[in-house]
Amino acid sequence: xxxxxxxxxxxxxxxxxxxxxxxxxxxxxxxxxxxxxxxxxxxxxxxxxxxxxxxxxxxxxxxxxxxxxxxxxxxxxxxxxxxxxxxxxxxxxxxxxxx
Numbered sequence: 828x829x830x831x832x833x834x835x836x837x838x839x840x841x842x843x844x845x846x847x848x849x850x851x852x853x854x855x856x857x858x859x860x861x862x863x864x865x866x867x868x869x870x871x872x873x874x875x876x877x878x879x880x881x882x883x884x885x886x887x888x889x890x891x892x893x894x895x896x897x898x899x900x901x902x903x904x905x906x907x908x909x910x911x912x913x914x915x916x917x918x919x920x921x922x923x924x925x926x
Contacts, residue, residue, distance in 0.1 A: 831895070831896060831897055831898040832896065832897055832898060833897070833898040833899060834864075834873070834897055834898075834899050836867055837860060837864070837865060837867065837922055837924075840860070840864075840873065840897075840924065841924050841925060843896060843897065844858075844893075844924055845925065847896060849889065849892060849893060849896075850924070852892075853881065853885055853888070853889045854879065854881065854885075855877055855879050855881065855889065856879055857877070857878035857879050857923065858875060858876070858877055858878075858923065858924045859875070859876040859878065859917070859918075859921040859922065859923050859924070860873065860874065860875060860876075860921065860922045860923075860924060861874050861876060861916075861917040861918075861920050861921045861922070862874035862902075862917075862920075864899075865920060865921070865922045866920065870899075871900060872899065872900040872901065872902050873897070873899050873900070873901050873902070874902045874904070874917070875890075875901060875902065875903050875904065876904050876905075876906060876909070876914075876917055876921065877889070877903060877904070877905050877906065878906045879906075880907060881905070883905070883908075886903055886905055887903075889903070890903045904917070
């Protein structure tokens with residue numbers, strides 16, 4: 828297994844995701860980044876929003892697999908379970924990741 832990468836930018840994450848094919852494996856078409864990391868600010872974690880209707884189990888497996896590739900803490904939010912206020916704020920600054 829390859830060494831975990833510490834990501835410093837959105838483009839680093841996009842590149843890793845594209846090379847890994849992880850979105851395709853989990854049938855994720857709409858993955859968004861929000862929070863400090865998406866704005867290239869100093870960040871303790873990477874906040875991800877999955878807009879697709881995937882199961883909670885698949886979301887956890889996605890997070891676990893992505894976590895094996897990166898040396899950053901990941902927080903996942905599923906759109907269908909999101910607090911409407913948090914979702915509204917996230918959508919104002921969201922950056923979608925192309926798989």
